[in-house]
Amino acid sequence: MPRTRGSGGPDIIFRSMPSPRRRxxxxxxxxxxxxxxxxxxQATPLPNKPGSLKFAAIGDNGxxxxxxxxxxxxxxxxxxxxxFDLVIMxxxxxxxxxxxxxxxxxxxxxxAELLAAGVKFQASLGNHDRPxxxxxxxxxxxxxRYYTYARNNVRFxxxxxxxxxxxxxxxxxxxxxxxxxxxxxxxxHHPLYSDAARHGSSVDLRVxxxxxxxxxxxxxxxSGHDHVYERIKPQKGIYYFVSGSAGQLRKGNMxxxxxxxxxxxxxxxxxxxxxxxxxxxxxxxSRTGKTVDSGVIHRQAKG
Amino acid sequence: xxxxxxxxxxxxxxxxxxxxxxxxxxxLLLLPLGAVIALVWANTGPESYFRFSYTxxxxxxxxxxxxxxxxxxxxxxxxxxxxxxxxxxxxxLLPVIASIGVTLVPTLIHxxxxxxxxxxxxxxxxPVTFATDVAVAYFTARLVFGKHHSAIPFVILLAISCDAIGxxxxxxxxxxxxxxxxxxxxxxxxxxxxxxxxxxxxxxxxWPYVLGPGAISWFAHYWSGLHPALALVPIIPFLPHAARDxxxxxxxxxxxxxTLSRFELYFRYPAxxxxxxxxxxxxxxxxxxxxxxxxxxxxxxxxxxxxxxxxGAGLAVVAGLHxxxxxxxxxxxxxxxxxxxxxxxxxxxxxxxxxxGQLRSEINMGVMLSLVGLPLALMVSWALGVGRFAPKPVP
Numbered sequence: 001m002p003r004t005r006g007s008g009g010p011d012i013i014f015r016s017m018p019s020p021r022r023r024x025x026x027x028x029x030x031x032x033x034x035x036x037x038x039x040x041x042q043a044t045p046l047p048n049k050p051g052s053l054k055f056a057a058i059g060d061n062g063x064x065x066x067x068x069x070x071x072x073x074x075x076x077x078x079x080x081x082x083x084f085d086l087v088i089m090x091x092x093x094x095x096x097x098x099x100x101x102x103x104x105x106x107x108x109x110x111x112a113e114l115l116a117a118g119v120k121f122q123a124s125l126g127n128h129d130r131p132x133x134x135x136x137x138x139x140x141x142x143x144x145r146y147y148t149y150a151r152n153n154v155r156f157x158x159x160x161x162x163x164x165x166x167x168x169x170x171x172x173x174x175x176x177x178x179x180x181x182x183x184x185x186x187x188x189h190h191p192l193y194s195d196a197a198r199h200g201s202s203v204d205l206r207v208x209x210x211x212x213x214x215x216x217x218x219x220x221x222x223s224g225h226d227h228v229y230e231r232i233k234p235q236k237g238i239y240y241f242v243s244g245s246a247g248q249l250r251k252g253n254m255x256x257x258x259x260x261x262x263x264x265x266x267x268x269x270x271x272x273x274x275x276x277x278x279x280x281x282x283x284x285x286s287r288t289g290k291t292v293d294s295g296v297i298h299r300q301a302k303g
Numbered sequence: 304x305x306x307x308x309x310x311x312x313x314x315x316x317x318x319x320x321x322x323x324x325x326x327x328x329x330x331l332l333l334l335p336l337g338a339v340i341a342l343v344w345a346n347t348g349p350e351s352y353f354r355f356s357y358t359x360x361x362x363x364x365x366x367x368x369x370x371x372x373x374x375x376x377x378x379x380x381x382x383x384x385x386x387x388x389x390x391x392x393x394x395x396l397l398p399v400i401a402s403i404g405v406t407l408v409p410t411l412i413h414x415x416x417x418x419x420x421x422x423x424x425x426x427x428x429x430p431v432t433f434a435t436d437v438a439v440a441y442f443t444a445r446l447v448f449g450k451h452h453s454a455i456p457f458v459i460l461l462a463i464s465c466d467a468i469g470x471x472x473x474x475x476x477x478x479x480x481x482x483x484x485x486x487x488x489x490x491x492x493x494x495x496x497x498x499x500x501x502x503x504x505x506x507x508x509x510w511p512y513v514l515g516p517g518a519i520s521w522f523a524h525y526w527s528g529l530h531p532a533l534a535l536v537p538i539i540p541f542l543p544h545a546a547r548d549x550x551x552x553x554x555x556x557x558x559x560x561x562t563l564s565r566f567e568l569y570f571r572y573p574a575x576x577x578x579x580x581x582x583x584x585x586x587x588x589x590x591x592x593x594x595x596x597x598x599x600x601x602x603x604x605x606x607x608x609x610x611x612x613x614x615g616a617g618l619a620v621v622a623g624l625h626x627x628x629x630x631x632x633x634x635x636x637x638x639x640x641x642x643x644x645x646x647x648x649x650x651x652x653x654x655x656x657x658x659x660g661q662l663r664s665e666i667n668m669g670v671m672l673s674l675v676g677l678p679l680a681l682m683v684s685w686a687l688g689v690g691r692f693a694p695k696p697v698p
Contacts, residue, residue: 165658
């Protein structure tokens, strides 16, 4: 039985109260969350609705070792029933050597079936990546350290958290301000909140980024860096996930506290996410295929 | 008997520990004090620390530090006067050539090391390896060689040359800043012209220099993307100064009438406060941010500078120059360790080059770890029998 701690989906529902315009939504989402919690570990807790945005999230994956390949196989298995066409990469996409052969061994081979199926990877870089990797074609970064793109009703903001310069902050503020999509989801390598012992929260970045996130109504943030899976209770109305164990693992490294909603630090894992209208469903799958966390987030009302 | 022994010991220590200017002493104490407080604060109350740090960064790094670098420039300008270590300029030739090795070798080691340490992004911080803390190097050299040894001017010149190369490099190379060098340099030229005019007009007060061309120079630096803390560096040479150099890191006497000494007397304490706050604002690093790559910089400078000085001085000797009297190859190795300590200048280069984030945290910590160069220099000089540790000739 995988070791999972913390509250499940319903807790999230209570914390993500919707706008007054849709007063029935909490009840609907609550029931949905109960449903996904009941089926967790048995079948996909994701509704797999036609037309919804489906994506996977991996972080700290590029080791080229067996666990990375195991996680990749679980991703392929999941893809067969849950047809995601996007993978967001949370940095440290490549460890050690970063020659063309390494890109084959640590990226193109493990994810070959997904690439062949037309799944698009959109990378952010971590501290172990080479800066020139922004030009690697399968990372789809367009040669940029930071960039934004939209899918369905979601806008993603890919941030270079290794160097948060004023120019990037200015760009981010403009991009957040101009975003018209319902969901605003930044992702980057260093977590603003983390209860893992090795690194923990990057408070230097939190002080810079969080005011922008709260000001412009960011809904959910994904990061890696700590080699565990971690779901943080909403901080200033924003949901934070750490998913940094799609290749690396720091077993038993979590030191959960009051802000930890759920975690898994016993094996590698990756995330599946589905955004359907005002709901974001998520499922965390371990290297052995077990669901170790799942739930649904209702889109927060933003002022 | 015991009192006599204690007294002798005191006299020995008194002779060994050099009497430096208050400016240098306070430099050696206040910056580390600020850095230690910052480290404790960043790891016990990180949110409040970083809020303070980001709020104060502009005022401290870009404005207050102008006066610290102004005073450092004053030391260099005075050293060009008769009796100074830079007088005549020819004396600087050998240390300048040696500084090529002292900057080149650590940079190459650093750039190589970051890959096996698995943090290739740190390679962009290579100019930080150039930094040498002039005050620390001078203090260590005085401890090892004594006041009148020919190694003292050599160390000072080497440190100034390494830092000067670093300032030029970070002026040109900066991966995250936009540059408007052409316009900025034009404005800077205008500022220097105004300063030259003030000097020709025989103005004695330093205020017109600081508030006129100093302010224009600050704007020129800011506009061009160069670091505005260096605003007074091109202006200070225009301030009238005494005919003879009173000595490196020797305080101006309160009765001094020349413009440069008056500038020093007025800005000494504000500059020291700036230095304390510079340590406080910039040295705070969360220990959780550090990874193996943090070691790249201290290893690069602690290995690379002693090797680099041998390489650079070797080049100079091959080119036909001679090592200064009483300086041999073993002395050079010791001086390499003295030059390895980047501290104030290293932190300055790091914050000028790197925006907030993991790279800056790791490089700042690496710069602080380079302080190990000071005890290492003492240990190596003892092991190699250099300076005051040289075997006494048998009578």
